[in-house]
Amino acid sequence: xxxxxxxxxxxxxxxxxxxxxxxxxxxxxxxxxxxxxxxxxxxxxxxxxxxxxxxxxxxxxxxxxxxxxxxxxxxxxxxxxxxxxxxxxxxxxxxxxxxxxxxxxxxxxxxxxxxxxxxxxxxxxxxxxxxxxxxxxxxxxxxxxxxxxxxxxxxxxxxxxxxxxxxxxxxxxxxxxxxxxxxxxxxxxxxxxxxxxxxxxxxxxxxxxxxxxxxxxxxxxxxxxxxxxxxxxxxxxxxxxxxxxxxxxxxxxxxxxxxxxxxxxxxxxxxxxxxxxxxxxxxxxxxxxxxxxxxxxxxxxxxxxxxxxxxxxxxxxxxxxxxxxxxxxxx
Numbered sequence: 001x002x003x004x005x006x007x008x009x010x011x012x013x014x015x016x017x018x019x020x021x022x023x024x025x026x027x028x029x030x031x032x033x034x035x036x037x038x039x040x041x042x043x044x045x046x047x048x049x050x051x052x053x054x055x056x057x058x059x060x061x062x063x064x065x066x067x068x069x070x071x072x073x074x075x076x077x078x079x080x081x082x083x084x085x086x087x088x089x090x091x092x093x094x095x096x097x098x099x100x101x102x103x104x105x106x107x108x109x110x111x112x113x114x115x116x117x118x119x120x121x122x123x124x125x126x127x128x129x130x131x132x133x134x135x136x137x138x139x140x141x142x143x144x145x146x147x148x149x150x151x152x153x154x155x156x157x158x159x160x161x162x163x164x165x166x167x168x169x170x171x172x173x174x175x176x177x178x179x180x181x182x183x184x185x186x187x188x189x190x191x192x193x194x195x196x197x198x199x200x201x202x203x204x205x206x207x208x209x210x211x212x213x214x215x216x217x218x219x220x221x222x223x224x225x226x227x228x229x230x231x232x233x234x235x236x237x238x239x240x241x242x243x244x245x246x247x248x249x250x251x252x253x254x255x256x257x258x259x260x261x262x263x264x265x266x267x268x269x270x271x272x273x274x275x276x277x278x279x280x281x282x283x284x285x286x287x288x289x290x291x292x293x294x295x296x297x298x299x300x301x302x303x304x305x306x307x308x309x310x311x312x313x314x315x316x317x318x319x320x321x322x323x324x325x326x327x328x329x330x331x
């Protein structure tokens with residue numbers, strides 16, 4: 001996968017790596033991805049050098065006094081500044097703080113994502129299904145070479161997004177805000193359901209409904225809107241719209257056996273695993289639900305998946321009948 005700092009997911013991932021906020025497994029996964037692509041490797045090497053020049057940045061805030069103090073001591077020891085320590089140190093510290101602040105603000109102003117009102121999430125051609133949690137709690141499972149774009153205010157006054165490629169959506173119910181997907185050849189509108197949309201070209205769009213009901217409106221004026229219910233598939237071309245029954249191989253749980261998560265909450269990861277593998281994993285403590293995780297599972301058993309999660313986040317696992325409980329260890 002090629003890293004793009006204009007994509008919020010990518011920029012957050014890079015920031016966590018540079019700030020040393022990744023777990024060991026996350027860091028290994030990230031570095032393998034970087035080393036597999038020459039452009040990624042060059043980007044991270046350059047950004048790492050720039051980051052190191054800023055000095056330590058605990059809690060995302062530059063430690064100006066400490067960083068400048070270290071430099072001040074070095075200059076003084078080499079007799080490059082005068083011995084009037086206190087007043088001079090204070091003045092130079094203020095200057096350094098101002099310079100670093102201007103650099104930080106300037107960097108933000110020149111980043112397109114700072115001004116953009118849109119969020120874009122995209123996948124490469126590696127074949128994994130990328131699981132992304134939308135602001136309203138809905139899930140988007142993106143297939144290879146696919147992308148979604150939505151407003152940063154998604155879920156507040158509207159729930160509209162555009163899709164290129166293929167994705168499965170598990171939509172949180174909201175009677176007041178319909179969930180609307182704009183694709184090349186149609187508009188898909190729901191309130192709360194699960195369905196997949198495949199729109200790799202303008203010539204054909206497929207909508208497969210697994211639960212609930214979906215309203216599909218073709219963009220071609222010669223075609224009428226149609227409602228599809230659970231177990232049905234809608235196929236739209238330039239000249240026709242057809243309804244048929246879905247086959248088991250078209251179900252999301254049969255297609256998405258390789259799940260990829262990028263800086264997702266443990267709660268989101270567990271919900272996706274439960275729905276895809278028909279598991280019953282429960283998180284015991286509320287604070288554990290917000291732990292972040294970057295990981296890929298490929299045709300793994302549920303016990304194996306739980307073992308990876310528990311070891312990565314240092315959680316305890318308890319099995320009660322068919323229920324698997326993840327909890328923080330007692331201190």
